Amino acid sequence: MLVASASSLTPYALRQQIRQGKFKGNTSGQAAGFVQCNLAIIPADYANEFLRFCQANPKPCPLIGMAASPGDYLISDAGEDVDIRTDVPAYQLFEHGEPTAKVPDLLEVWRDDLVTFMLGCSFSFEEALLADGLEIRNITEGVNVPMYRTNLPCTPAGRFSGNMVVSMRPMPAAAAIRAIQICSRFPAVHGAPVHLGDPALIGIKDISKPDFGDAVTIRDGELPVFWACGVTPQLAIRQAKPPFCITHSPGCMLVTDIPNSKLSVL
Known part of the structure; x- marks a missing residue:
């Protein structure tokens, strides 16, 4: 049994819970005040x-x-005693671009030729939105944020290419405008939304069926607001088809000791 609510734990304490297999869920809303990272x-x-x-x-x-x-x-650089092999709730393994297994740690698959990249995550800016009084529906409903494939192309680089994945949070129009203002201060964690309104304009056919994460309630009068998402590299990996690679499982981030305040440009 957890000795404290995970949301009240420090990043170090949360990572220890994850390493010991005591915390296995998505990390949205956890360890408030600290940067969360996608992994590739x-x-x-x-x-x-x-x-x-x-x-x-x-x-x-x-x-x-x-x-x-x-x-x-x-x-x-990510924090005290950060072990990439054990400190994320779940990892996705790929072989030749295809997902092969979801695993709780990397102890049996780690290799000496692997290079770890830490990418900014929208869970970091959620705190700033909450602090301003905006609701984050996936946190309210206790589920993973909904994520969707789009028709928005990324700029290719070598063998890596593909379209953007976005995360979605529904908001009334006034809250959406405020969210744009707030998130513009955080370019290191996706920054301002890339789209709001009609999902079909960015290639999303059915907003009720996310490609990753969980569906959330969209109330009458609310706009779906879309941010660039760190699951995008997983699609690029599928295009590049490296013999082997690893990412976080969507929603299961590396929680660092880096304060969110260090990422604000204002």
Whole structure:
């Protein structure tokens, strides 16, 4: 049994709960005040191309940091005793671009040629929206944020290409405008929304059926508001087809010791 609510834990304490298998859920709303990161763990011979892909597509792939060298799994820049192999609730494995397994840790599959990339996550800016009095529906309903494939193309880099994935939070129009103002201060965690309103305009056929995460209630008079999402690299990985790579499982982030306030440009 957890000794404290996960949302009240420090990032270090939450990572220890995750490492011990005591916390297995999505990390939205957890360890308030600290940066959460998407992960992409890429073989070294693909790493430079993936780095260029992130640099060319900063909205869906905002680079927070990366391992100093291949094989490094202790990432001191992310916080105290951060072990990339164990400190995320769930990981997605890929072989030749195809998802093969969801695993709770990487201890049995880690390799010395793997390079870890940490990418900004929308869960970080959710705190700023909540602090301003805006509702985050997926947190209210206790589910993972809904995420969708779109027809918005990313800029290719080497073998990496594909369309953007977006996360969605429904809001009344006034709240959506305020959300744009707030999130513009956080370019390192996806920044301002990329679209609001008609989902068909960005290639989403059925808003009630997300490609990743969970559906949430959209009330009468609300607009769906879409942010670039860190699941985008998973589609790029499927295009590049590296022999082996790893990402976080959608919604299950690396919670760092980096304060969200360090990412604000204002």
